[in-house]
Amino acid sequence: MLVYPSSIDLSSRTLRYLSARLHARRREIGTRRRRLPAGRQALPALAHLRCGDTYAQLAAGFRIGIATVHRYIREAIDLLAALAPTLTQAMKTIRTKAFVILDGTLLPIDRLAADTPYYSGKHKSHGMNVQVLTDPFGRLLWASPALPGSVHDLTAARAHGIIDALAAAELKCWADKAYRGAGHPVRVPFRGRRLKRWKHRHNSSHTKIRCLVEQAMAVLKSWRLLRKLRCSTHRITAIVQAILILHHASA
Numbered sequence: 001m002l003v004y005p006s007s008i009d010l011s012s013r014t015l016r017y018l019s020a021r022l023h024a025r026r027r028e029i030g031t032r033r034r035r036l037p038a039g040r041q042a043l044p045a046l047a048h049l050r051c052g053d054t055y056a057q058l059a060a061g062f063r064i065g066i067a068t069v070h071r072y073i074r075e076a077i078d079l080l081a082a083l084a085p086t087l088t089q090a091m092k093t094i095r096t097k098a099f100v101i102l103d104g105t106l107l108p109i110d111r112l113a114a115d116t117p118y119y120s121g122k123h124k125s126h127g128m129n130v131q132v133l134t135d136p137f138g139r140l141l142w143a144s145p146a147l148p149g150s151v152h153d154l155t156a157a158r159a160h161g162i163i164d165a166l167a168a169a170e171l172k173c174w175a176d177k178a179y180r181g182a183g184h185p186v187r188v189p190f191r192g193r194r195l196k197r198w199k200h201r202h203n204s205s206h207t208k209i210r211c212l213v214e215q216a217m218a219v220l221k222s223w224r225l226l227r228k229l230r231c232s233t234h235r236i237t238a239i240v241q242a243i244l245i246l247h248h249a250s251a
Helices: 012-029 038-051 055-062 066-081 087-094 153-159 162-168 197-210 213-221 233-250
Strands: 099-108 125-134 140-143 172-174
Touching: 012 038, 012 066, 012 233, 038 055, 038 066, 038 233, 055 066, 066 233, 087 140, 087 162, 099 153, 099 162, 099 197, 099 213, 125 153, 125 213, 125 233, 140 213, 140 233, 153 162, 172 197, 213 233
Parallel strands: 099 172
Antiparallel strands: 099 125, 125 140
């Protein structure tokens, strides 16, 4: 296999953060000497998450076995995912915001047409549903665990307890028409073709606010592994949570 130098479009702060976490973990469990030091272990994990490099590519680039690459990356992802806040913990920060924006995204996965639970009729493809909360500027605050793509956005938001948490905090939330029926804390656009002028103005201003959530979606999709996930669906929540932690660490 040919080996070539590559780059990862992340700051050195991200590398230092993950390296420090891995080093602390090694001291905690008293691990034996490994083929790569903590700093070098962080690199293939970041390359996998950010660039979507495969285990075979990373094994050739770092001159280690594929099984070792798999073990290193899994360890890094699980370590980061364990640091991800729950919705209850995240609400301590979210409550300080004037309002939040709620939206769902579909993370594409490699599945057959027969895998009905993962098929999204809205997107006409297979994937996993992830709910995202952002601040008024579109900055990513929290991402939910992943659910099968066939789950509707409103159903997912209720299942994660997002609607109840927003209501308890008496926090205003902007969302699209998929969340119609969510209740008082969630504001959605008016529905229909023949709307009164003031309703059209409301929908226009609502769209201008809600479109800021696309910045958060762009942040998630900038981690190219999320553009086409080929791992077990049971691992996707940990991957999303690990990326969330790395994003906040580099901010």
